[in-house]
Amino acid sequence: MLAELSSEERRAGRTAAAARGELDETRFESLARDGSCPHCADCRTGYDWSFLDGVYCISLRSRPDRAARAARELHRVGLCSQARFYRPDRDHELPARGIWESHRTVARHALGRGLERVLVLEDDVRFARWIRPRTVARVRRALETLPADWRILYLGHLPLRAYPVGLGVLRTRSGCAHAYIANRELLRWLAATPFAPVAREVGGMVGRGIDAAYRAMPGAYAVFPMLAVQAPVTSDHMATGEKPIRRLKHLITRSPLRPYLLSFAMRPAEWAALMLSPLWWWLEREERRA
Numbered sequence: 001m002l003a004e005l006s007s008e009e010r011r012a013g014r015t016a017a018a019a020r021g022e023l024d025e026t027r028f029e030s031l032a033r034d035g036s037c038p039h040c041a042d043c044r045t046g047y048d049w050s051f052l053d054g055v056y057c058i059s060l061r062s063r064p065d066r067a068a069r070a071a072r073e074l075h076r077v078g079l080c081s082q083a084r085f086y087r088p089d090r091d092h093e094l095p096a097r098g099i100w101e102s103h104r105t106v107a108r109h110a111l112g113r114g115l116e117r118v119l120v121l122e123d124d125v126r127f128a129r130w131i132r133p134r135t136v137a138r139v140r141r142a143l144e145t146l147p148a149d150w151r152i153l154y155l156g157h158l159p160l161r162a163y164p165v166g167l168g169v170l171r172t173r174s175g176c177a178h179a180y181i182a183n184r185e186l187l188r189w190l191a192a193t194p195f196a197p198v199a200r201e202v203g204g205m206v207g208r209g210i211d212a213a214y215r216a217m218p219g220a221y222a223v224f225p226m227l228a229v230q231a232p233v234t235s236d237h238m239a240t241g242e243k244p245i246r247r248l249k250h251l252i253t254r255s256p257l258r259p260y261l262l263s264f265a266m267r268p269a270e271w272a273a274l275m276l277s278p279l280w281w282w283l284e285r286e287e288r289r290a
C-alpha cells in the first residue's frame with residue numbers, strides 16, 4: 001500500500017512538473033454546486049452560454065474570499081456549470097508577471113483540452129444586474145458578426161478608443177483583462193509568449209502587463225454596453241507596506257484606490273469613447289494608411 005505523500009513531497013513534485021512545462025491540474029477546480037442556484041439544479045433557465053467552449057476564472061489560492069465572491073457571480077449568471085477556477089500562487093516579486101503567467105497558463109490548459117473559444121475572467125469580475133437570457137444571446141450574436149481576424153471580445157473593459165462596427169459591438173482599444181472571450185489565435189499567441197519580452201515593450205498608462213498587451217493588439221472588439229466591470233475589491237497585487245503616495249501616476253496605477261477608480265470609471269469611459277467614436281474611427285483609418 002502506497003504511503004500518502006507529504007506536503008513537501010507534493011510541492012517538490014509540482015516544482016519538477018512546472019520545470020518540465022507541465023500544467024498542475026490540482027490548480028484547476030470546478031465550482032462547488034450551490035443548492036439555491038437554479039443553474040446548478042439543471043433548471044431550464046435559458047442562460048445559454050453553449051457558444052463558449054470553456055470558462056476560466058483566475059483567483060489566487062491565497063484569496064478564498066475573492067474566489068467565493070466570484071463563484072457567486074458565476075452562479076448568478078449561469079456560468080457555474082461550465083466554469084473552472086485556476087488558483088495560482090501570488091508572484092510576490094513581480095505581480096504583473098504573475099497575472100500574465102496566470103492568463104498564459106489558462107490559455108495552455110484550454111488549448112490542451114482542444115478548446116477554441118474561451119471566456120477568461122479574473123476574480124474581481126462583477127456582472128451587470130440586468131443580465132438575462134436575451135443578454136447572453138446578444139453575446140452569441142456579437143460573436144457571429146465579428147470579422148474573421150478577431151482575437152478578443154471584451155465583456156468588460158476600460159475603453160480608450162472605441163467605435164461601433166455593428167449593433168451592440170465596438171471595435172476597441174481597451175485596458176483591463178477581467179472579462180474577455182479569446183479565440184484560438186489569441187490562446188495560441190498567449191501560450192507561446194512568456195511575460196518578459198512583450199510586456200516590457202507595450203508598457204503604458206493602462207498597466208504594464210497583460211492588459212497593455214491586449215490594448216496594443218489588433219482584432220479587439222467589445223460587447224456594448226459592457227456586461228461586466230471590475231468590482232472594487234481589495235487587490236492582492238498591491239504590495240503591502242508601500243511607501244507613501246508621492247506622484248499622481250503612482251496614485252492611479254498602484255494605490256489601493258485603483259480598484260475603486262477603475263470600477264467606477266469603466267461605464268463612463270465607455271460612453272465617452274462612444275461619443276468620440278467618429279474621432280477614433282478617423283484616427284484608426286489614418287493609422288492604417290500611414
Ligand SMILES: [Zn+2]
Pocket residue numbers: 033034037038039040041074075076080081
Ligand atoms: Zn450554479
